[in-house]
Amino acid sequence: MTRKSNTLARSLAGENRQLSLMTVPVVVWYVLFCYLPLFGIAFAFKDFTPKPGQSLLKNLFVNSRWSGLENFSFLFRNPQSGAILLNTLFYNVIFLVAGIVIPVFLAILLTEVHQKRFRGLVQMTLVLPYFLSWVIVSYCVYGFLASDHGQINAVLNALGLASVQWYQSPQYWRAILILTGIWKSCGYSLIIYMCAITAIDRTLYEGAVLDGATFWQQARYITLPLLRPTIATIFILSIGSLLSSDFGLFYQVPMDSGALQEVTQTLDVYVYKALMQQANFSYSSAAAFLQSAVGCALLFLSNALIRRVDRDSALM
Amino acid sequence: MKTRNHSVEAPRISAFNKRANALAIAFFSVVILLAFLPVLLVIMSSVSSEESVSLYGYRFFPREFSLEAFRVMSRSGSTLPGAFLNSVLITLGGTALGLAIMCPCAYALSRKEFGHRKGLMLFLMIPMLFSGGLVATYMVNTQVLRLRNTYLALILPGMCTTWYIMLLRNYFVTTVPDALIESARLDGSQPFQTFLRVALPICTPVVMTVAIFQLFAYWNSWYPALLYIDTNHTELYPLQYVLVNIERTIQAMNRDAAYVSGTNSYDLPSITLRMAMVVVALLPIMILFPFFQRFLKTGLTVGAVKG
Numbered sequence: 218m219t220r221k222s223n224t225l226a227r228s229l230a231g232e233n234r235q236l237s238l239m240t241v242p243v244v245v246w247y248v249l250f251c252y253l254p255l256f257g258i259a260f261a262f263k264d265f266t267p268k269p270g271q272s273l274l275k276n277l278f279v280n281s282r283w284s285g286l287e288n289f290s291f292l293f294r295n296p297q298s299g300a301i302l303l304n305t306l307f308y309n310v311i312f313l314v315a316g317i318v319i320p321v322f323l324a325i326l327l328t329e330v331h332q333k334r335f336r337g338l339v340q341m342t343l344v345l346p347y348f349l350s351w352v353i354v355s356y357c358v359y360g361f362l363a364s365d366h367g368q369i370n371a372v373l374n375a376l377g378l379a380s381v382q383w384y385q386s387p388q389y390w391r392a393i394l395i396l397t398g399i400w401k402s403c404g405y406s407l408i409i410y411m412c413a414i415t416a417i418d419r420t421l422y423e424g425a426v427l428d429g430a431t432f433w434q435q436a437r438y439i440t441l442p443l444l445r446p447t448i449a450t451i452f453i454l455s456i457g458s459l460l461s462s463d464f465g466l467f468y469q470v471p472m473d474s475g476a477l478q479e480v481t482q483t484l485d486v487y488v489y490k491a492l493m494q495q496a497n498f499s500y501s502s503a504a505a506f507l508q509s510a511v512g513c514a515l516l517f518l519s520n521a522l523i524r525r526v527d528r529d530s531a532l533m
Numbered sequence: 534m535k536t537r538n539h540s541v542e543a544p545r546i547s548a549f550n551k552r553a554n555a556l557a558i559a560f561f562s563v564v565i566l567l568a569f570l571p572v573l574l575v576i577m578s579s580v581s582s583e584e585s586v587s588l589y590g591y592r593f594f595p596r597e598f599s600l601e602a603f604r605v606m607s608r609s610g611s612t613l614p615g616a617f618l619n620s621v622l623i624t625l626g627g628t629a630l631g632l633a634i635m636c637p638c639a640y641a642l643s644r645k646e647f648g649h650r651k652g653l654m655l656f657l658m659i660p661m662l663f664s665g666g667l668v669a670t671y672m673v674n675t676q677v678l679r680l681r682n683t684y685l686a687l688i689l690p691g692m693c694t695t696w697y698i699m700l701l702r703n704y705f706v707t708t709v710p711d712a713l714i715e716s717a718r719l720d721g722s723q724p725f726q727t728f729l730r731v732a733l734p735i736c737t738p739v740v741m742t743v744a745i746f747q748l749f750a751y752w753n754s755w756y757p758a759l760l761y762i763d764t765n766h767t768e769l770y771p772l773q774y775v776l777v778n779i780e781r782t783i784q785a786m787n788r789d790a791a792y793v794s795g796t797n798s799y800d801l802p803s804i805t806l807r808m809a810m811v812v813v814a815l816l817p818i819m820i821l822f823p824f825f826q827r828f829l830k831t832g833l834t835v836g837a838v839k840g
Contacts, residue, residue, distance in 0.1 A: 229646065232646065232718075232723070232724050233646065233647060233648050235723055235724045235725055236641040236644060236646075236647040236724050237641070237647070237648075237649060238725075239637035239638060239640065239641045239724070239725060239728070240637070240638040240641045240642070240649075240653060242633075242634035242637075242638070243634050243635060243638035243657075243693060243698065244638075244653070244656070246634065246689075246692060246693050247656065247657065247660065247693070249673075249678065250670075250673075250674075250689065250690055250693075251659075251660035251664065251665075252660070253665075253673050253677065254664065254665030254666070254669035254670045254672075254673045255663065255664070255665045255669070256665070256669070257665040257666065257668060257669015257670070257672060257673065258665060258666070258669065260666075260668050260669060260672075261666075272676075272677075273672055273673070273676040273677055323564070326557055326560070326561075327557075327561065329547045329548050329549045329553075329554075329557065330547075330549070330554060330557050330558060330561065331547055331549065331554050332558070335558060335561070337826070338565070339561045339564070339565050340830075341822070341823070341826060342565040342568055342569055343564070343565065343568055344829070344833070345568075345569075345572065345819075345822065346568070346571075346572075348749050348753070348818055348822065348829075349572075349753070349815065349818065350752075350753030350754070350755060350773050350814070351755075352753075352755050352773045352774075352776045352777055352811075352814070353575075353753075353773075353776075353811055353814055353815050354571075356575055356776070356807070356808065356811040357571035357572060357574065357575050357811075358571065360571065360574040360575050360578055360591045360808070361571065361574065361591075363590075363591065365590070366586055366587065366590040366591050366804055367590060367591060368574060368590060368591050368592070368593075370590065371589065371590040371591075371592070400568060400571070404568075405833055408830060408833050409833065412830075422548065426548070431548075432548040432549065432553070435548055464756065465755075465756070469755075469777065488666070488667050488668075489667065492667060492668055492671060493760070498668050498672070501667065501668045502666050502667075502668035502669065505666030505667055505668060506666060508666070509663065509664055509666060513662055513663065516662075
């Protein structure tokens with residue numbers, strides 16, 4: 218008996234070791250690509266003055282002095298910052314609202330369409346842009362907006378109107394970026410909401426129909442309330458990235474046009490440019506730190522808020 | 534607890550009568566047509582002749598068909614075929630490597646007898662909330678790991694995601710019966726063997742799902758190239774990044790040309806060539822897309838629908 222349990226324990230330990238070994242490559246990857254960069258948060262609180270030929274850690278922790286919140290205060294005093302922050306918030310709030318309202322509306326309508334194959338066709342066509350890179354998307358947009366060969370200018374000319382230099386005219390770009398963003402992400406949310414709707418018990422609707430409920434009443438009193446947990450999940454996750462923006466949308470789609478900067482520069486674009494074009498490590502990482510700290514706080518905050526309103530809809 | 538009846542599908546009652554249904558179909562037809570137009574425009578422009586585009590612009594119905602752009606592209610030997618090959622290598626290599634390390638880890642996480650399960654889960658979750666940010670990532674990758682101007686810079690950073698590991702793990706938990714693992718163990722199978730011979734074959738759907746998402750992600754990636762590949766290492770450029778750069782080069786050259794005079798520059802990639810290159814990047818996705826529908830759907834919905 219004891220010998221048997223002994224061998225069992227030994228074999229269990231061996232299995233445990235082998236299972237641990239199976240996770241080693243992933244652990245190593247996470248250490249190198251996720252945990253090692255974590256010390257880089259220090260960049261935000263340092264006045265980074267590297268000495269050539271020395272290791273990164275030595276440069277960061279020994280050769281650079283702590284500067285407290287100096288980087289942040291510079292960031293706030295920078296006259297551009299307000300506009301950058303405002304841009305980021307503006308687009309994100311619009312995407313947050315439109316990213317829920319439009320797909321939910323489409324999903325509620327589409328679920329009721331009789332033809333199964335047509336439903337599939339619509340979902341697949343709408344989700345296609347989600348799988349295209351921002352580079353490809355930027356050319357899809359370019360096909361319309363190119364100043365000399367673009368489709369829109371061709372139409373304008375045919376109507377006897379003058380061409381517009383789209384990539385030099387910032388006044389149109391808020392609308393263009395919003396449209397492009399919705400076009401790319403709408404299908405994804407649509408599929409999520411449709412799956413959530415399909416999971417709703419059909420007998421609820423059957424009962425409602427017997428009671429004479431119209432389509433809109435069913436949507437209002439059955440579908441929407443039951444979609445709440447899904448909407449809440451997506452809401453919480455998007456709130457968490459309220460200060461982040463899709464770099465590709467704001468950098469590549471406007472083709473990095475300088476004339477459009479006032480409406481296209483969001484925090485992510487700023488972080489990239491401060492790093493790559495101005496080699497300004499400290500401000501760049503201060504901005505990035507702000508972004509992830511605020512995002513993290515908002516995630517927990519919105520989750521707590523939703524938990525208070527509706528316990529079941531909260532994430533954590 | 535959701536009740537699911539896959540076998541017995543109750544007759545669906547739609548809230549739409551015939552007329553409402555027809556209206557909805559008309560509405561959605563317009564929506565998908567509009568949504569597809571931008572992609573269609575790129576494809577149509579790529580098969581137009583250069584003269585018709587320069588005269589009439591990018592059009593949905595080209596005045597004149599021509600595959601000249603594609604011919605030039607395959608001829609020009611230098612950048613494009615190489616970039617295509619780079620993209621294929623990076624895509625296949627990154628996906629395969631990522632799966633090779635994520636699947637065993639996910640399996641281990643799915644086993645209750647694995648002692649470090651909880652700790653490891655936390656270890657994988659933390660990076661979802663906190664990250665070092667672009668600067669730190671960039672500095673570590675270039676100065677500590679020395680990835681600048683290597684293929685590895687385009688492959689390694691995107692290899693793992695906590696989402697995918699969790700997706701794989703959840704599937705292992707729900708689909709692989711404990712009894713099966715137990716009997717394999719009684720037969721003397723070691724965990725890794727059990728994973729490879731017993732668990733993995735049952736879980737091909739989820740592995741496929743992750744594989745496809747990774748394939749698309751790598752094929753579409755251009756940000757790592759923007760960060761880590763210098764302009765004098767064009768031989769490492771993936772297709773997407775060539776597209777980013779072609780535009781930059783044309784813009785810069787046009788700007789210069791405008792200063793000098795209004796001359797034509799012959800050696801610049803022409804207007805249709807640009808779109809043809811986009812089509813080369815776009816086509817693999819469009820071709821694979823219909824085949825992968827089923828996997829795409831499961832992959833998309835896993836993150837957000839609470840079960």
